[in-house]
Amino acid sequence: MTESTDFASLALAGPVLRAIATEGYETPTPIQARTIPHAIAGRDVLGIAQTGTGKTAAFALPILHGFAAGRDRLPARAGRALVLAPTRELATQIADSFRAYGRFVRVSVALVIGGASGQAQARALAPGVDVIVATPGRLLDHLSTGAVRLDQVRTLVLDEADHMLDLGFLPSIRKILARLPKQRQTLFFSATMPAPIKVLADEMLERPAEVAVAPVATTAERVSQSVFLIEQNGKRALLSHLLRDAAMARTLVFTRTKHGADRVVKQLASDGIAAEAIHGNKSQPQRNRALDGFRQGRVRVLVATDIAARGIDVDGVSHVVQFDLPDVPESYVHRIGRTARAGAAGIAIAFCASDERANLKDIERTIRQDVPRARLPALPGVVAAAEAPTAARPGQHRPAAAAPRPAARAFARPRGFRGRARAA
Numbered sequence: 001m002t003e004s005t006d007f008a009s010l011a012l013a014g015p016v017l018r019a020i021a022t023e024g025y026e027t028p029t030p031i032q033a034r035t036i037p038h039a040i041a042g043r044d045v046l047g048i049a050q051t052g053t054g055k056t057a058a059f060a061l062p063i064l065h066g067f068a069a070g071r072d073r074l075p076a077r078a079g080r081a082l083v084l085a086p087t088r089e090l091a092t093q094i095a096d097s098f099r100a101y102g103r104f105v106r107v108s109v110a111l112v113i114g115g116a117s118g119q120a121q122a123r124a125l126a127p128g129v130d131v132i133v134a135t136p137g138r139l140l141d142h143l144s145t146g147a148v149r150l151d152q153v154r155t156l157v158l159d160e161a162d163h164m165l166d167l168g169f170l171p172s173i174r175k176i177l178a179r180l181p182k183q184r185q186t187l188f189f190s191a192t193m194p195a196p197i198k199v200l201a202d203e204m205l206e207r208p209a210e211v212a213v214a215p216v217a218t219t220a221e222r223v224s225q226s227v228f229l230i231e232q233n234g235k236r237a238l239l240s241h242l243l244r245d246a247a248m249a250r251t252l253v254f255t256r257t258k259h260g261a262d263r264v265v266k267q268l269a270s271d272g273i274a275a276e277a278i279h280g281n282k283s284q285p286q287r288n289r290a291l292d293g294f295r296q297g298r299v300r301v302l303v304a305t306d307i308a309a310r311g312i313d314v315d316g317v318s319h320v321v322q323f324d325l326p327d328v329p330e331s332y333v334h335r336i337g338r339t340a341r342a343g344a345a346g347i348a349i350a351f352c353a354s355d356e357r358a359n360l361k362d363i364e365r366t367i368r369q370d371v372p373r374a375r376l377p378a379l380p381g382v383v384a385a386a387e388a389p390t391a392a393r394p395g396q397h398r399p400a401a402a403a404p405r406p407a408a409r410a411f412a413r414p415r416g417f418r419g420r421a422r423a424a
């Protein structure tokens with residue numbers, strides 16, 4: 001199938017095209033150009049794409065296009081399309097996108113996520129809705145009380161399947177699948193394809209069209225990366241030192257634990273730097289407040305755990321700092337992908353203590369690059385961690401580019417581009 005360079009030639013229904021124009025989108029992103037024709041034709045799709053590539057519209061637009069052609073009456077508590085997402089934040093953003101792209105199709109959307117009133121959700125589901133956007137756990141709750149039925153679902157979307165796996169959602173997804181009709185269209189998206197995800201995709205999809213954009217390695221290539229080898233107790237001073245540079249205008253700091261995130265916020269505060277934490281122990285209003293402050297630039301520094309950060313969609317993150325290295329190398333890639341969104345060049349800085357050397361090695365093997373070492377500034381209390389006595393490095397390593405390579409963008413930011421941060 002040839003790739004369309006404008007939305008009109010994708011043959012989307014008029015009300016959908018109007019909504020796209022209202023959003024200010026001028027050209028489809030590659031994942032949209034490749035997914036939409038297959039999805040409109042009713043095929044299953046296996047999409048390899050990361051957040052930031054425009055994949056939400058890639059699945060939302062064809063679904064809305066189908067609605068524009070006409071809808072049968074729905075029985076009570078039923079849904080026409082079901083979108084499963086791993087986190088509350090991501091689900092919320094997907095629901096917002098459906099509302100925005102579906103404003104002229106008059107779409108009804110129910111958001112079914114934890115941390116919000118189940119009763120209100122049951123009321124929203126009661127008349128039957130066009131689109132249910134859900135996290136798996138809360139959807140299962142509603143299935144068990146009978147507040148929702150899935151036997152009318154025509155299209156299923158599984159978003160960020162690899163994150164679903166990381167978060168232990170595969171058993172829940174299998175339970176949900178058992179409640180869905182066999183006759184349906186499935187659009188399956190994942191940034192990476194580890195073996196268990198491949199198995200799940202094979203189970204769920206029938207002769208899918210496979211589309212891929214921006215493989216994980218591309219993210220690693222377009223982000224300028226460096227790592228400080230630094231002992232744990234010097235990390236705080238180094239972070240404060242780095243943040244004195246005003247160029248770190250919108251910095252996302254990752255810690256391994258919730259407690260660690262809170263500690264970093266406190267330490268920064270005592271160094272006179274305002275920061276907010278976002279993690280699973282924070283209430284939804286607290287998280288929203290922190291996110292809004294970050295989007296609007298009131299707070300330059302947001303400290304997050306991996307899970308909390310997954311659904312965050314903020315354009316214009318200038319720097320990602322990994323205060324702790326993740327245990328799972330793929331998380332490193334997801335983290336650095338939070339900068340360099342929508343084709344922008346980003347800067348990623350990691351701190352690696354002696355006991356994190358094994359993690360760094362795994363990461364370098366995964367991204368098939370060595371992360372360039374940054375020179376530690378002379379600061380009181382800051383001690384360099386030694387390069388571990390290394391065994392011969394595997395042959396596939398090549399040095400990473402020290403500077404970002406703008407040519408390797410996920411997609412060029414079109415004129416009139418407006419990120420979702422506009423909602424802030």
Ligand code: AMP
Nearest residue numbers: 025027029051052053054055056419420
């Ligand atoms: P997503 O990967 O779905 O999270 O989308 C990433 C960002 O790209 C969001 O802020 C969207 O609003 C924006 N976006 C999606 N499609 C387009 C497009 N065709 N043109 C411009 N911006 C887009």
